[in-house]
Amino acid sequence: MIVCVAVVGHQNNPLYLQSFTEADDALKLHHVVHCSLDVIDERVNNPKRSAPTLNETFLGLLYPTENYKVYGYLTNTKVKFLMVTTDLDVKDADARNFFRKFHAAYVDAVSNPFHVPGKKIASRSFGARVSTIVKSFGSGTVG
């Protein structure tokens, strides 16, 4: 189950962060997402390691911590997507698929002429769409 998704901007500032958990660990998820940015920095800035993944947007599992696993994705405009899940076994293909859909939703949201680039995403329809994507994750309908 996905418990949290986040969009993080160029200056590592949060643009969108939504948790989908009943428990009151929302703050913990903020921490987890924030700490995961270090791993993204490490993967993106390490030239030796990034060489074969030059055109790869999916960053993979960033950081297993406590009950969570964090997956990352970097768009070509250097906006970061993060997804926190409690699933034990996540298939790479599922995660990629999720991010692809999420990216599409993000692109639609920022294409809104009333959206100022670089600002937080407050669109409700984006939120609704993300919820749908999150709900369909891993249920087999993804794809």
Place this chain on the structure above:
Amino acid sequence: MEDYPEELRTPPVSLVSIVGCPEMHASISAALSSQQPPMNTLALPDFANANILSRTARNRDPLAPPQAVSGILRKDWLLKHRTRVPAVVAAMFRADQVSGDPAQWLQACSDLENLKSMIQGRHSKLVVILVQAQAGDELGEEVIVALRKRAEIDSKHLLVLVESDETERNKSLLKLRTIFVELCSAYYKEQGRRIKARIEKRNFSSVELSVRYCFKVAVYAEFRRDWPEAQKFYEEGVRVLREMIGTSTRLPPAQRLVEIKAVADQFHFKISTLLLHGGKVIEAITWFRKHIRSFERLVGSPEVAFLHWEWFSRQFLVFGELIETTSTTVPDTLSPRFGTADNALTEWEFQPAYYYQLAANYLREKRCALECPSSRANVTGDNEIPDSVMSSVYIGQYVRLFEQGDTISVLPLSDAEYTSYALSEAERFQDSYEIIALFRKAYESFLSLGATRMAFSCSAGMAIEYYAAGEFSNAKQLFDGVAGLYRQEGWTTLLWEILGYLRECSRKLNSLMNFISYSLEMAALPVFSGSVQGYSENKSKCGPSGWPTISRREEIQQEVVNILEGKHTPEVIDDEFNLELTEESTHIVIDQISPLRIVLVASVAFHDQSVKPGSPLSVSVSLLSHLPSPVMIDRLEVQFNQSDCNFVMVSAQEDSSMLNSHVDGQVVHSTSLTLFSNKWMRLRHEVKSGQSGKLECLSVKAVLNKRLVVSCQAESPASMEDSPLWKFEDQVETLPTKDTALAFSGQKLIQVEEPDAQVDLILDSNGPALVGEVFIVPVTILSKGHSVHSGELKINLVDAKGGGLLISPTEAEESESHHVELLGVSTVTGDEVSKEEVDNIKKIQYSFGVVSVPTLVTGDSWSCKLEIKWHGAKSVMLYVSLGYSLDSSEDASLHRLNVHRSLQVEGKIPMIVGHQFLKPFRREPLLLSRIRSSSGNDKKDSLAMNESNMLIVSARNCTEVPLRLHSIAIESDGDGKQLCSVEQISGISNEYAVVAPSTEYKSIFSVNPRASSPDFCLGELCLNWSRDVRLGENQDSHVIMKQRLPEVHIEEPPLVLSIECPPYAILGVPFTFYVKIHNSTPLLQEIKYSLVDSQNFVFSGAHNHAAFILPKTEHTVSHKLVPLGSGSQQLPKITVTSVRYSAALTPPTTATTVFVYPSEPKFNLEKSHSISDECVS
């Protein structure tokens, strides 16, 4: 890791035992432990001690029904096998004990029998060692056989040890060792196989035994150093353990779980150590993941959850320590694509810091579980903590000692008893400090890895622990660091949590200023729009301030207002919060980098960029606050760097009598000074500009609730930056001023101009300057409205082409290298100005000068002349600036007025001087150097010695003004005068010759060298010139221009050819043409000559001929010629060739031209005599 017993942390070492002959023990055990693999020795000095080897303690009746297993692993089992159960027992006898006395032999036999019976149950191997004093001592064969039979051992297991001989002893010790190794291996293999067989046949009554057998097989394999097998059985053990969790019912559930986890811990520790020491990092990490995953959820009942978290935390800590001590690195073979299908691991999992951080997190979980009231509810009250609880012989079990009379029995515990015991034990420890230590370890490690966010997250963890432990100043310091990072990156929710803690810390530390600052910052934080509302106000999860919501922000703001107004809220009183408001007001300073900019930011913009002094100017003061509730400002003070301009705005509601009398500047009453959330409050005011110079707004002070003074550094709208926290908020952007242009370009400072200068500065110049002369530039200062006080004239010469200085850097050393030089400034004499005053501050440098100007009253004028000398042709900008003040008072001297003028002056070379050497007329000396150096790289002129050579000097005026040439002369250096005589043949006849622009003046010199020299220096050409100026002007400005003549080659000609011919000829009248060749050498010279026909002459004589010339004589060749044509005619061309020098001499055409008159001319004799310059030119 140190919590584990020693035997678990180190790999097992085989144990052998030696009995008897104590004098040999030291050397044998040393020999055994020093080799690889080492062996431990259990040395028993006497056979009487041997009974400790027997397993009498637990002699069981084999026929009795199997007892129920009461535990999984005995605590002492491993230690026993490492220290008390030898694999091999060696009985040592001295040779004389067995060979001589029958009584001794019998004793030895009985000792051996005893030993055999003792080790029988253990299956230990037996070795007999006979100690001989010397190698030579032969033992009887029958003795050895008898002993062997007694001991029932192979012949090779009976050894002879020689005591005295070093080499022999070493040899036999080596042999002994080999046998021991072999037997140990056999023993442990046998033991392992025995138990393995039980596992394979499933020959055990309970699952506990299965685990135990796995452990034993693995340990026996470790004794044999068979690591893969050990690994396999440890893993098998864990698998069985895991299966056991649901099935076993032997113990009450809580204790059962504790026991299983304790055993699993040991198994896991063994596996991790084996993997990591074997270099299998990836397998170790994968194993650890699996281990964690399978035990993660086994929390047990909530009362004992803390035990789980403690255990869980230890798993991380120990694994982290193992990784750290084995200093693992990421293997190269691993795919660099971490976290994907190629490589499921992530970077941090190779770092111990990751494990430390998680260990700390789980330990915190333990602390929370302990503090959680639900865990204590069931325990308090009815359940007394039982006495004398101790850990049992089984790992992970606890029992109660029960004393009844003399007998002490061991009783099992109920779960409730156990829980209260565990709780009381747990409370004795201060977990906070351990958590802090773990976080600090992780923090330092992450920081060195460059993972700042992780590190700061650990730092926050540390701070929260300090907070929980009541060390508020430590906590505050750490929280401040963390808050910095979150502010910078705009993670408001995280920042909110940290600020909440900081606020509480300041409350606890009784720091009102900090409390207000943090509260205001919290109240002004943007709330993350996406966050779910309505979470429970669980303080442990969201920090002490709850979840950030708008209402929470308003509450916090209200709390500050209450404190300022002296109203204490009940909550505050409960906390014994005694922040006493002192009489003095609290000051908060907000500068451009302060985090409190979100609370209040002041933007100040002047509407103009510059202004005349004394005129009014409008200034906009705009204030913005992100506080959620409206803020009432009592008073607003705006301060400038010129205090005359300061003004104060007072809210209409405010009683103006409250204002202190010392407030300077104007007081303005405004209807309302209320700041609404996220809205600019724009105020406009007119101030009167003060003195000239910079007028800058420094700060805006807002007084809130009469007590709080917020002093905001004024910011220009043009350079104002959005707060990093609010700039990403999706909201309508507002501008500080209504005027958009001003909002983007407005400045908080304005330039107040100087009053216009009313003094004229006139620079004059007459055309271009000539190199060498002292060029005069008159400067006139004319006062037209201002009187000039303490005036100063600055003169600056700058290269007009740029580059600033007039010196080339390479030649900077020499003073001559200044192309243009300011020689001095001369004042016009006859003024009232006294000379001393002018010279007072007259500082002249090569390109810069300062001259003081006397005091001038309105209408006066003053002038001076600048004397500038050009050393080279250069265009120069002359900058002259006059600085003065309006009167001589101190105050006015600060405000100086300046007038600037500039003038470009060209520097030109006045004359170009050229020269030319000519040979004497109709004389042609043979100059050998000229023939030889025909290649032409030596351009030196050659002059013949003792001949009068001609030198023509020409001077061309290349300026646009006529020049007077006073003299042209050649100044020879020193001894040049004796060696060469220079005479001026024609020159300036009058006082001077006027040379018009672009005309040329020529002067002729005769040069008669008297000594030969390859490089003779003739000297310098000296031209004395001046401008051709009108009468009455300054005329004594003669300039001497010098130019060095090039060196010449003077040589003695061996032959001189001279032509003699009448000055003119008459058509048809014959004349004689002589060519005289003079031989000046002491040698006989052969010459050849040839004459070419000319169509204008007929001649008599040989065309070609040769002749010999005696030394120092002259040879004459004569031809009679009759001219056939009139006019200027070329004589037949004669070429004389010297055979010795193979050089030809041909007179030039000018020398062989003669004018032929058609008839006899009539000359006026008087006139013909005059020799004029024109004749030659």
